[in-house]
Amino acid sequence: MTMRGLWFEEFEEGAHYKHALTRTITEMDNVMFTSLTMNLQPLHLDEEFSKNSIHGQRVLNSLFTVALIGAFHVPELTMGTTLGNLGYDSIKFPHPVFHGDTLRAETTIVKKRESKTRDDSGIVWFKHIGLNQRDEVVCEMTRVGLMAKKPKEGAKA
Template sequence: MRGLYFEEFEIGAEYKHAFRRTITEMDNVMFTSLTMNVAPLHLDEEYAKTTVHGARVLNSLFTVALIGAFHVPELTMGTTLGNLGYDKITFPHPVFHGDTLRAETTIVDKRESKSRDDSGVVWFEHRGYNQNDVLVCEMRRVGLMLKKPKEGV
Protein backbone atom coordinates (compact mmCIF):
# COMPACT_ATOMS: atom_id res chain seq x y z
CA MET A 1 0.00 0.00 0.00
CA ARG A 2 1.33 3.42 -0.87
CA GLY A 3 0.09 6.96 -0.67
CA LEU A 4 -0.30 9.35 -3.57
CA TYR A 5 2.55 11.06 -5.33
CA PHE A 6 2.44 14.84 -5.73
CA GLU A 7 1.11 14.58 -9.29
CA GLU A 8 -1.80 12.39 -8.16
CA PHE A 9 -3.27 14.95 -5.77
CA GLU A 10 -6.17 16.91 -7.24
CA ILE A 11 -7.21 20.21 -5.71
CA GLY A 12 -10.73 19.86 -4.30
CA ALA A 13 -10.59 16.06 -4.00
CA GLU A 14 -12.32 14.80 -0.86
CA TYR A 15 -11.58 11.59 1.01
CA LYS A 16 -13.68 9.91 3.70
CA HIS A 17 -11.22 7.69 5.53
CA ALA A 18 -12.31 4.19 6.48
CA PHE A 19 -10.57 4.04 9.86
CA ARG A 20 -12.43 4.81 13.08
CA ARG A 21 -11.21 4.65 16.64
CA THR A 22 -12.94 4.71 19.99
CA ILE A 23 -11.12 6.87 22.54
CA THR A 24 -10.41 5.22 25.86
CA GLU A 25 -9.55 6.63 29.26
CA MET A 26 -6.16 4.93 28.92
CA ASP A 27 -5.46 6.85 25.68
CA ASN A 28 -6.08 10.15 27.41
CA VAL A 29 -4.23 9.41 30.64
CA MET A 30 -1.21 7.90 28.90
CA PHE A 31 -0.87 10.65 26.29
CA THR A 32 -1.40 13.40 28.85
CA SER A 33 1.13 11.84 31.22
CA LEU A 34 3.71 11.14 28.51
CA THR A 35 3.56 14.76 27.33
CA MET A 36 3.64 16.09 30.92
CA ASN A 37 0.39 18.01 30.52
CA VAL A 38 -0.81 18.04 34.12
CA ALA A 39 -4.01 19.99 33.45
CA PRO A 40 -6.70 18.61 35.78
CA LEU A 41 -9.21 18.95 32.93
CA HIS A 42 -7.64 15.77 31.49
CA LEU A 43 -6.66 13.88 34.65
CA ASP A 44 -8.94 14.80 37.57
CA GLU A 45 -12.54 13.59 37.19
CA GLU A 46 -13.77 15.42 40.29
CA TYR A 47 -12.30 18.70 39.10
CA ALA A 48 -13.62 18.14 35.57
CA LYS A 49 -17.15 17.68 36.93
CA THR A 50 -17.02 21.34 38.01
CA THR A 51 -16.18 22.60 34.49
CA VAL A 52 -18.49 23.47 31.62
CA HIS A 53 -17.84 20.00 30.20
CA GLY A 54 -18.87 18.09 33.32
CA ALA A 55 -16.26 15.37 32.69
CA ARG A 56 -12.64 14.94 31.66
CA VAL A 57 -11.96 15.91 28.06
CA LEU A 58 -9.43 14.32 25.76
CA ASN A 59 -6.08 16.06 25.46
CA SER A 60 -6.49 18.13 22.28
CA LEU A 61 -3.02 17.27 20.99
CA PHE A 62 -4.01 13.59 21.00
CA THR A 63 -7.03 14.57 18.89
CA VAL A 64 -4.72 16.37 16.43
CA ALA A 65 -2.40 13.36 16.23
CA LEU A 66 -5.23 10.90 15.68
CA ILE A 67 -7.20 12.93 13.15
CA GLY A 68 -3.94 13.81 11.42
CA ALA A 69 -3.06 10.12 11.08
CA PHE A 70 -6.27 8.61 9.67
CA HIS A 71 -5.28 9.70 6.14
CA VAL A 72 -1.81 8.12 6.14
CA PRO A 73 -2.56 4.69 4.57
CA GLU A 74 -4.65 6.23 1.81
CA LEU A 75 -2.82 9.47 1.01
CA THR A 76 0.76 9.69 2.31
CA MET A 77 2.13 6.23 3.19
CA GLY A 78 5.65 6.13 1.81
CA THR A 79 5.18 9.24 -0.35
CA THR A 80 5.57 11.99 2.21
CA LEU A 81 8.81 13.70 3.12
CA GLY A 82 7.22 15.29 6.20
CA ASN A 83 5.06 18.06 7.54
CA LEU A 84 5.98 21.64 6.77
CA GLY A 85 3.48 23.16 9.17
CA TYR A 86 -0.08 23.70 10.26
CA ASP A 87 -2.01 26.79 9.15
CA LYS A 88 -4.82 26.42 11.68
CA ILE A 89 -6.21 23.98 14.19
CA THR A 90 -9.63 24.36 15.80
CA PHE A 91 -11.64 22.26 18.24
CA PRO A 92 -15.32 23.17 17.80
CA HIS A 93 -16.51 20.43 20.19
CA PRO A 94 -14.75 18.50 22.98
CA VAL A 95 -13.84 14.82 22.76
CA PHE A 96 -14.69 12.54 25.70
CA HIS A 97 -13.73 9.03 26.74
CA GLY A 98 -15.87 6.61 24.72
CA ASP A 99 -16.23 8.85 21.65
CA THR A 100 -15.53 7.15 18.32
CA LEU A 101 -13.69 9.38 15.88
CA ARG A 102 -13.38 9.31 12.10
CA ALA A 103 -11.82 11.72 9.61
CA GLU A 104 -12.20 13.31 6.21
CA THR A 105 -9.60 15.13 4.12
CA THR A 106 -9.86 17.71 1.35
CA ILE A 107 -6.93 18.66 -0.88
CA VAL A 108 -6.91 22.46 -0.64
CA ASP A 109 -3.96 23.42 -2.83
CA LYS A 110 -0.65 22.24 -4.24
CA ARG A 111 2.44 23.63 -5.95
CA GLU A 112 5.84 22.52 -7.15
CA SER A 113 8.64 22.73 -4.60
CA LYS A 114 10.79 25.82 -5.09
CA SER A 115 13.94 24.14 -3.76
CA ARG A 116 13.61 20.44 -4.67
CA ASP A 117 12.95 18.83 -8.04
CA ASP A 118 11.76 15.52 -6.53
CA SER A 119 8.79 16.89 -4.59
CA GLY A 120 5.91 19.28 -4.30
CA VAL A 121 3.93 20.99 -1.55
CA VAL A 122 0.33 19.94 -0.78
CA TRP A 123 -2.17 21.66 1.53
CA PHE A 124 -4.52 19.27 3.33
CA GLU A 125 -7.62 20.07 5.34
CA HIS A 126 -8.33 17.30 7.85
CA ARG A 127 -11.65 17.17 9.71
CA GLY A 128 -12.47 14.88 12.61
CA TYR A 129 -15.99 13.86 13.61
CA ASN A 130 -17.39 11.93 16.54
CA GLN A 131 -19.95 9.11 16.42
CA ASN A 132 -22.76 11.69 16.15
CA ASP A 133 -21.12 13.35 13.12
CA VAL A 134 -20.25 16.39 15.23
CA LEU A 135 -17.09 18.20 14.07
CA VAL A 136 -14.50 17.92 16.85
CA CYS A 137 -11.31 19.01 15.07
CA GLU A 138 -10.40 20.87 11.91
CA MET A 139 -6.88 21.57 10.74
CA ARG A 140 -4.98 22.72 7.69
CA ARG A 141 -1.66 21.02 7.20
CA VAL A 142 1.10 21.56 4.67
CA GLY A 143 3.10 18.53 3.55
CA LEU A 144 6.10 17.91 1.32
CA MET A 145 5.19 15.08 -1.06
CA LEU A 146 7.37 13.02 -3.37
CA LYS A 147 6.88 13.23 -7.12
CA LYS A 148 6.55 10.05 -9.16
CA PRO A 149 9.94 8.44 -9.72
CA LYS A 150 11.36 9.07 -13.17
CA GLU A 151 11.23 6.07 -15.50
CA GLY A 152 14.49 4.13 -15.71
CA VAL A 153 15.93 5.60 -12.50
Protein backbone atom coordinates in the same frame (compact mmCIF):
# COMPACT_ATOMS: atom_id res chain seq x y z
CA MET B 1 1.61 -5.82 -2.69
CA THR B 2 3.08 -2.68 -1.14
CA MET B 3 0.69 -0.02 0.10
CA ARG B 4 1.67 3.51 -0.85
CA GLY B 5 0.23 6.97 -0.72
CA LEU B 6 -0.19 9.31 -3.63
CA TRP B 7 2.67 10.99 -5.45
CA PHE B 8 2.53 14.78 -5.67
CA GLU B 9 1.28 14.56 -9.28
CA GLU B 10 -1.66 12.36 -8.21
CA PHE B 11 -3.17 14.90 -5.81
CA GLU B 12 -6.06 16.90 -7.25
CA GLU B 13 -7.22 20.16 -5.72
CA GLY B 14 -10.74 19.76 -4.38
CA ALA B 15 -10.53 15.97 -4.08
CA HIS B 16 -12.37 14.77 -0.97
CA TYR B 17 -11.68 11.55 0.93
CA LYS B 18 -13.79 9.88 3.64
CA HIS B 19 -11.33 7.67 5.50
CA ALA B 20 -12.40 4.18 6.53
CA LEU B 21 -10.48 4.10 9.81
CA THR B 22 -12.28 4.88 13.07
CA ARG B 23 -11.13 4.83 16.68
CA THR B 24 -13.03 4.79 19.97
CA ILE B 25 -11.22 6.94 22.53
CA THR B 26 -10.47 5.24 25.84
CA GLU B 27 -9.59 6.60 29.25
CA MET B 28 -6.19 4.93 28.86
CA ASP B 29 -5.53 6.86 25.60
CA ASN B 30 -6.12 10.15 27.36
CA VAL B 31 -4.26 9.42 30.59
CA MET B 32 -1.28 7.82 28.82
CA PHE B 33 -0.87 10.57 26.19
CA THR B 34 -1.35 13.36 28.71
CA SER B 35 1.11 11.78 31.14
CA LEU B 36 3.73 10.99 28.47
CA THR B 37 3.68 14.60 27.30
CA MET B 38 3.82 15.90 30.90
CA ASN B 39 0.62 17.92 30.54
CA LEU B 40 -0.56 18.44 34.13
CA GLN B 41 -3.93 19.94 33.14
CA PRO B 42 -6.52 18.51 35.57
CA LEU B 43 -9.23 18.73 32.85
CA HIS B 44 -7.54 15.66 31.33
CA LEU B 45 -6.49 13.75 34.45
CA ASP B 46 -8.67 14.61 37.44
CA GLU B 47 -12.25 13.29 37.34
CA GLU B 48 -13.34 15.14 40.50
CA PHE B 49 -11.92 18.47 39.27
CA SER B 50 -13.53 17.95 35.85
CA LYS B 51 -16.98 17.27 37.32
CA ASN B 52 -17.09 20.97 38.21
CA SER B 53 -15.92 22.14 34.76
CA ILE B 54 -18.17 23.34 31.94
CA HIS B 55 -17.97 19.80 30.50
CA GLY B 56 -18.82 17.89 33.70
CA GLN B 57 -16.22 15.25 32.88
CA ARG B 58 -12.64 14.84 31.70
CA VAL B 59 -11.85 16.11 28.20
CA LEU B 60 -9.49 14.37 25.80
CA ASN B 61 -6.12 16.09 25.39
CA SER B 62 -6.54 18.14 22.19
CA LEU B 63 -3.05 17.27 20.94
CA PHE B 64 -4.06 13.59 20.94
CA THR B 65 -7.05 14.58 18.80
CA VAL B 66 -4.73 16.38 16.35
CA ALA B 67 -2.40 13.37 16.16
CA LEU B 68 -5.23 10.90 15.61
CA ILE B 69 -7.19 12.91 13.06
CA GLY B 70 -3.92 13.76 11.32
CA ALA B 71 -3.09 10.06 10.99
CA PHE B 72 -6.33 8.60 9.57
CA HIS B 73 -5.37 9.70 6.03
CA VAL B 74 -1.91 8.07 5.99
CA PRO B 75 -2.75 4.64 4.48
CA GLU B 76 -4.49 6.05 1.42
CA LEU B 77 -2.83 9.43 0.89
CA THR B 78 0.71 9.71 2.28
CA MET B 79 2.07 6.25 3.21
CA GLY B 80 5.68 6.27 2.05
CA THR B 81 5.25 9.30 -0.23
CA THR B 82 5.47 12.12 2.29
CA LEU B 83 8.84 13.78 2.84
CA GLY B 84 7.80 15.82 5.83
CA ASN B 85 5.19 17.85 7.61
CA LEU B 86 5.83 21.55 6.94
CA GLY B 87 3.31 22.93 9.40
CA TYR B 88 -0.29 23.71 10.24
CA ASP B 89 -2.02 26.83 8.93
CA SER B 90 -4.85 26.42 11.43
CA ILE B 91 -6.25 24.06 14.06
CA LYS B 92 -9.71 24.41 15.61
CA PHE B 93 -11.71 22.31 18.10
CA PRO B 94 -15.42 23.13 17.65
CA HIS B 95 -16.58 20.34 20.04
CA PRO B 96 -14.75 18.53 22.85
CA VAL B 97 -13.85 14.83 22.75
CA PHE B 98 -14.67 12.56 25.68
CA HIS B 99 -13.79 9.00 26.70
CA GLY B 100 -16.01 6.66 24.68
CA ASP B 101 -16.32 8.93 21.62
CA THR B 102 -15.61 7.24 18.29
CA LEU B 103 -13.73 9.44 15.83
CA ARG B 104 -13.34 9.34 12.07
CA ALA B 105 -11.86 11.75 9.55
CA GLU B 106 -12.27 13.28 6.12
CA THR B 107 -9.63 15.05 4.05
CA THR B 108 -9.92 17.62 1.26
CA ILE B 109 -6.98 18.65 -0.90
CA VAL B 110 -7.06 22.45 -0.65
CA LYS B 111 -4.21 23.30 -3.02
CA LYS B 112 -0.84 22.18 -4.27
CA ARG B 113 2.21 23.67 -5.91
CA GLU B 114 5.64 22.67 -7.10
CA SER B 115 8.49 23.09 -4.62
CA LYS B 116 10.57 26.20 -5.34
CA THR B 117 13.76 24.61 -3.98
CA ARG B 118 13.46 20.88 -4.77
CA ASP B 119 12.78 19.16 -8.07
CA ASP B 120 11.77 15.85 -6.45
CA SER B 121 8.75 17.14 -4.55
CA GLY B 122 5.81 19.49 -4.24
CA ILE B 123 3.74 21.06 -1.49
CA VAL B 124 0.18 19.99 -0.71
CA TRP B 125 -2.33 21.66 1.64
CA PHE B 126 -4.62 19.14 3.35
CA LYS B 127 -7.79 20.07 5.23
CA HIS B 128 -8.48 17.34 7.80
CA ILE B 129 -11.86 17.22 9.54
CA GLY B 130 -12.40 14.99 12.58
CA LEU B 131 -15.94 13.93 13.47
CA ASN B 132 -17.42 12.00 16.36
CA GLN B 133 -20.16 9.36 16.31
CA ARG B 134 -22.80 12.14 16.26
CA ASP B 135 -21.15 13.73 13.17
CA GLU B 136 -20.08 16.73 15.25
CA VAL B 137 -16.85 18.31 14.05
CA VAL B 138 -14.31 17.89 16.86
CA CYS B 139 -11.20 18.99 14.97
CA GLU B 140 -10.61 21.02 11.84
CA MET B 141 -7.08 21.67 10.64
CA THR B 142 -5.18 22.71 7.55
CA ARG B 143 -1.85 20.95 7.27
CA VAL B 144 0.95 21.58 4.79
CA GLY B 145 3.01 18.62 3.61
CA LEU B 146 6.03 18.09 1.39
CA MET B 147 5.13 15.24 -0.98
CA ALA B 148 7.44 13.21 -3.21
CA LYS B 149 7.02 13.31 -6.95
CA LYS B 150 6.72 10.09 -8.88
CA PRO B 151 10.20 8.67 -9.49
CA LYS B 152 11.57 9.08 -12.99
CA GLU B 153 11.57 5.99 -15.24
CA GLY B 154 14.27 3.60 -14.04
CA ALA B 155 14.77 5.42 -10.73
CA LYS B 156 14.43 3.52 -7.47
CA ALA B 157 11.00 4.20 -5.85
